[in-house]
Amino acid sequence: MPSEALESIGRLGEAISAAARQALEARAAAGEPASAARAWNVLVSADGDYSVREAAHILNRDPGISTGQRRLFSFIRAEGMVSSGTDVPKAGHERHLRLRPVSYSHPRTGRRVSARPQLRVTAEGLRYLHQRLGGPARPAADEAA
Numbered sequence: 001m002p003s004e005a006l007e008s009i010g011r012l013g014e015a016i017s018a019a020a021r022q023a024l025e026a027r028a029a030a031g032e033p034a035s036a037a038r039a040w041n042v043l044v045s046a047d048g049d050y051s052v053r054e055a056a057h058i059l060n061r062d063p064g065i066s067t068g069q070r071r072l073f074s075f076i077r078a079e080g081m082v083s084s085g086t087d088v089p090k091a092g093h094e095r096h097l098r099l100r101p102v103s104y105s106h107p108r109t110g111r112r113v114s115a116r117p118q119l120r121v122t123a124e125g126l127r128y129l130h131q132r133l134g135g136p137a138r139p140a141a142d143e144a145a
Helices: 003-045 052-059 069-078 123-132
Strands: 049-051 097-105 112-122
Touching: 049 052, 049 123, 052 069, 052 112, 052 123, 069 123, 112 123
Parallel strands: none
Antiparallel strands: 049 112, 097 112
């Protein structure tokens, strides 16, 4: 192969490497704020749900909100989001709160036994509670992950 062709191939390779490096740098520079926003959107649009304890930790990341599991439970009950005594979400809050069936293995018999359902907060419920608790800023999703 002639030396001109080798030099041309070498220059082409360097140009491709430089372009790829530039693209990666641009993506990294622009991706930092976008990745945090994307993480928050994934967090709040997820189909999953969170225990009241987990939800309290996420909400507590907002400097305007100071809550824990017990306080959040009390707030949910005081707001009338659940039926008293049973913690069953009321009709208007079914998309904010869910009951998750829980079972355990009985220590003596070894059989699966149903336990009291666990109250869970949906991603939409996190948004709703954040608004109701008066949080001025969004919880930091990158800290929650």
